[in-house]
Amino acid sequence: MTVAVNPAAPHHLPAFIAGPGETDVFMIVMAVVLVIAVMAIGLLFLRLHTLPERIAHKGHKLQFEIVAVLGLLALFTHIHAFWVAGLLLALIDIPNFGWPLRRIAGSLEKIAGVPPGKGADDEPDRIVPDHAPDEGATEVPKIV
16 A cells, blocks of 8 residues: 655655654654753753852862852752852852961960860869858859
8 A cells, every 4th residue: 555645745755754654763863862952951050050069169168068058048949149149158268267266275375374275175164162151151153
């Protein structure tokens, strides 16, 4: 049985038009290309979205956790200001205030006669009275 071409159809059909009962190869190729394109654009979006976090991690920034939380907030809320704030925070260096404070603490330990690094031991505060309390007097204990 031969398939007759409709008289209204042109005599020469393009190659991408499949005949009745044939596999539409062009549609299958386009479906594969569409799936690959969606995956590639999604991967590019997620790579761009994690840019501030990767910058902060690479630079060993103190504010890495804050940048990561801002990135997650931007991802789940679609508020781009969080992403911009995370990017700006990842690009700047927050000064390390711990170093001068440690120097001050070390100097105070030296003045107090405490061995270096032993000023913040985990022993609980002891209540030591200044002198023996008088009978009937209420004394406020001194914390050492």
